[in-house]
Amino acid sequence: MLIAGFPAGGFQTNCYVVAPAAGEECVIVDPGQDAVEGVDDLLREHRLKPVAVVLTHGHLDHVWSVAPVCGARDVPAWIHPDDRHLLSDPGAAFSRESAALFGGITLSEPGDVRELTDGATLELAGLELVVDHTPGHTRGSVSFRLPSDDVMFSGDLLFAGSIGRTDLPGGDYPTILRSLATKCLPLPDDTVVLPGHGPQTTIGRERATNPYLKEAAPHAGPTRGI
Template sequence: MLIAGFPAGAFQTNCYVVAPAAGEECVVVDPGQDATDGVDELLREHRLKPVAVLLTHGHLDHVWSVAPVCGARDIPAWIHPDDRHLLSDPAAGWSGTSESLFGGLTLSEPDDVRELSDGAVLRLAGLELVVDHTPGHTRGSVSFRLPDDAIMFSGDLLFAGSIGRTDLPGGDHATIMRSLATKCLPLPDDTVVLPGHGPQTTIGRERVANPYLKEAAPHAGPTQGIS
């Protein structure tokens, strides 16, 4: 398995490329602000051919470069339908100062957009990725898991020591707590978490040290054992 990534743009959003090995097909996860050059560099370095872009949610810092990355290679973008509108209306995901923040920036959907659903299994580039709908940061937030729950791309659901903010349009604290309880807590401790921002971590580390994951534990119910 080859996973390489870099923090893109002013938001320092983690963009990843994922492939079975160097020299093969790959998927690109969350190409954010000014990510195109970094993606191109990783593709050249590892001799990869992208076949799809996967989006954990529709916030601008995660989708900024999706249209150019997809358009340059004629590949589809995958996003949950509840966040699809953000591809062409990024201001809808932000609070009242969005116009001044983005300086009149306009985005458009890629030519080929496909919609994700909870529990779907994407078979792309020789990989199998399980889709978990994890609303709370946005209504259409998702995470992606590789087989045997070895790796989780958590987007802005779970960070090292924290979670995604819930004060923007579509965010809701009670909802993100349920997502943490139902989608994160049942995973093995050795599941590696590759978040949308900041360093990687593990479920076990967050189970012990992350105050939000501790708070989510009661929501998991009596059948969700904690290892």
């Protein structure tokens, strides 16, 4: 298994490429702000051919470069239907005051957009990606698992020591706690978590140390990321 990534743009959103091995087909996860050059570098370095882009949710720091990345390689983008509107209307994910900060940004859907469903298995590039609908950060948030390798791409559901913020439109704190309880806590402790921001972690480490995964969760959610 080959997994490589880099933090993209000012938001430092982790973008990943995933392939069975170097020189084969791959999947791109969350190409965010200014991610095109970094994606191209990884594809050249590992001699990879992308077949799809998969998106953990529709916030602009995760989808900023999806249209140019998909367009340059003529590949589809996969996103949950509850977040699909954010591909062309990123301001809908923010309060009126916050949206004003991004007023000059124009995004568009790629030419080929396909919708994710909870529990589906995507067979792409010789990989089997299991889709888990994990709302709470946004209504259409998902995580992707590679069960054969005990790897989870958590997006902004779960970080090392924290979880995604829930104070933006579409966010809901009790809902994200349910997503964590039903989609994360049942996983084996040695499951590697590759989050949307920050360093990788494991389910076991977060189960033992993350206050939001403990039985007595804080009454209010965090405000990390966008």
